[in-house]
Amino acid sequence: MTSLLDGPIAVRGAGARAAELAALRERVLAGPSEAATQAQHAKGKLTARERIALLLDEGSFNEVEALRRHRATGFGLEAKKPYTDGVITGWGTVHGRTVFVYAHDFRIFGGALGEAHAQKIHKIMDMAITAGAPLVSLNDGAGARIQEGVTALAGYGGIFQRNTRASGVIPQISVMLGPCAGGAAYSPALTDFVFMVRETSQMFITGPDVVKAVTGEQISQNGLGGADVHAEVSGVAHFAYDDERSCLEEVRFLLSMLPQSNRETPPVELTDDPAERRCEALLDLVPADGNRPYDMRKVIEELADDGQFMEIHERWATNVICALTRMDGQVIGIVANQPQSLAGVLDIHASEKAARFVQWCDAFNIPLVTLLDVPGFLPGVDQEHGGIIRHGAKLLYAYCNATVPRISLVLRKAYGGAYIVMDSRSVGADLAFAWPTNEIAVMGAEGAANVIFRREIAAADDPEAKRAEMVQQYKDELMHPYYAAERGLVDEVIDPAETREVLIRSLRMLRTKHADLPARKHGNPPQ
Numbered sequence: 001m002t003s004l005l006d007g008p009i010a011v012r013g014a015g016a017r018a019a020e021l022a023a024l025r026e027r028v029l030a031g032p033s034e035a036a037t038q039a040q041h042a043k044g045k046l047t048a049r050e051r052i053a054l055l056l057d058e059g060s061f062n063e064v065e066a067l068r069r070h071r072a073t074g075f076g077l078e079a080k081k082p083y084t085d086g087v088i089t090g091w092g093t094v095h096g097r098t099v100f101v102y103a104h105d106f107r108i109f110g111g112a113l114g115e116a117h118a119q120k121i122h123k124i125m126d127m128a129i130t131a132g133a134p135l136v137s138l139n140d141g142a143g144a145r146i147q148e149g150v151t152a153l154a155g156y157g158g159i160f161q162r163n164t165r166a167s168g169v170i171p172q173i174s175v176m177l178g179p180c181a182g183g184a185a186y187s188p189a190l191t192d193f194v195f196m197v198r199e200t201s202q203m204f205i206t207g208p209d210v211v212k213a214v215t216g217e218q219i220s221q222n223g224l225g226g227a228d229v230h231a232e233v234s235g236v237a238h239f240a241y242d243d244e245r246s247c248l249e250e251v252r253f254l255l256s257m258l259p260q261s262n263r264e265t266p267p268v269e270l271t272d273d274p275a276e277r278r279c280e281a282l283l284d285l286v287p288a289d290g291n292r293p294y295d296m297r298k299v300i301e302e303l304a305d306d307g308q309f310m311e312i313h314e315r316w317a318t319n320v321i322c323a324l325t326r327m328d329g330q331v332i333g334i335v336a337n338q339p340q341s342l343a344g345v346l347d348i349h350a351s352e353k354a355a356r357f358v359q360w361c362d363a364f365n366i367p368l369v370t371l372l373d374v375p376g377f378l379p380g381v382d383q384e385h386g387g388i389i390r391h392g393a394k395l396l397y398a399y400c401n402a403t404v405p406r407i408s409l410v411l412r413k414a415y416g417g418a419y420i421v422m423d424s425r426s427v428g429a430d431l432a433f434a435w436p437t438n439e440i441a442v443m444g445a446e447g448a449a450n451v452i453f454r455r456e457i458a459a460a461d462d463p464e465a466k467r468a469e470m471v472q473q474y475k476d477e478l479m480h481p482y483y484a485a486e487r488g489l490v491d492e493v494i495d496p497a498e499t500r501e502v503l504i505r506s507l508r509m510l511r512t513k514h515a516d517l518p519a520r521k522h523g524n525p526p527q
Contacts, residue, residue: 056092111141118155140178196227266331336371405510
């Protein structure tokens with residue numbers, strides 16, 4: 001018989017056994033070898049334990065099943081049974097609050113998933129769901145362990161099932177710190193947020209070699225599924241960073257704004273930024289001319305506590321902004337059109353991006369503030385054939401289904417169906433405000449005049465002068481800033497400088513809002 005240290009078992013006292021345990025722990029913490037650690041560092045990557053140390057509060061990590069080993073045989077596996085089986089699991093704290101974590105150890109089997117490896121992940125996921133605390137996965141693995149065959153694939157199935165069961169119950173964050181190929185990529189896709197690191201992390205279903213063999217296209221791993229590709233083109237990644245340290249620091253910042261589960265509200269942070277602070281800069285930030293662009297981020301900075309906010313999907317679907325911020329110390333979700341990009345129109349990607357953010361905020365009890373400056377939906381054959389109707393309906397469905405406090409604010413224009421979709425009073429916003437520069441209408445005055453007065457314009461001696469006259473008439477009668485307020489579709493037209501105070505006062509009132517949806521198993525959202 002042998003001990004866990006692979007030496008002969010002898011009759012020993014408690015002290016000897018404790019010393020043996022301490023030596024074993026040191027061996028586990030050291031990892032497979034110094035050479036393997038150096039190889040990991042040579043790739044510009046940290047080890048799994050170094051990553052966990054950066055993520056969690058110092059000294060707070062509690063490891064689970066550190067002595068676990070696989071039981072597989074064949075293909076030489078019976079002679080290689082390292083401790084942890086290539087994944088480190090446990091819990092600790094971030095800013096003093098419990099967080100569960102698992103981290104692939106690329107030094108052991110390339111972080112590939114086998115039966116024991118998967119069971120460790122299943123266990124920590126179940127613990128996170130039961131305890132009602134966030135789950136962070138630090139991904140750096142080569143996919144399924146080929147030597148273990150179908151049992152490895154079944155392990156992924158168990159992870160996907162738990163990702164789905166935890167969805168909307170606890171926050172789930174995937175941090176991509178190495179390769180993630182094949183079916184393994186679906187677990188991050190099922191979670192709430194995906195972080196990636198440039199150059200060292202990639203995600204794809206089929207790699208460059210398979211792509212070349214099937215389609216003849218030649219592309220690098222980063223070109224196919226690198227951080228910038230997924231942050232800008234595919235929308236798979238919500239955040240991309242240059243190095244692991246800054247990435248993990250941002251994960252900590254995000255966790256500081258999230259509730260532990262759907263049974264709680266987000267943590268409140270005391271602020272010295274007065275709730276009644278006037279935002280005089282807003283008077284100059286937003287041009288009165290609806291055709292002139294501006295940066296909506298500057299508006300959000302003015303409204304947020306100390307100007308701080310965290311933008312989600314910053315580089316994908318840039319015509320809409322989704323951000324987490326605090327106002328009066330309370331976490332708020334912001335959805336806003338971005339006039340600097342495509343004039344702030346809604347298109348397929350923007351609708352999908354905003355819809356998922358709205359659903360996520362609603363799941364985790366985060367109030368929503370929607371800032372409108374939208375000329376409509378993006379016209380075009382590509383948009384129509386791509387399904388703008390069903391994709392736009394996703395955003396409409398998300399807002400209509402949301403029961404958290406919801407406030408909408410029209411800064412300038414809000415035209416057509418896009419106005420309705422962006423949380424108008426008619427789809428259930430609790431409060432609707434507008435600035436004196438607002439234009440709420442079916443369409444712009446020029447387009448409306450061309451439709452309504454086309455015969456008069458065509459019959460006029462000076463069609464252009466007649467068109468200008470009719471445009472002005474339409475503006476005067478249907479697009480003045482108080483038209484919607486007169487009909488109860490806007491609760492109040494407010495001074496832009498008072499926006500922060502008005503929003504905070506309203507959010508305080510709505511803090512105790514309670515709304516129930518009709519009894520049902522679940523809805524059937526547009527696909």
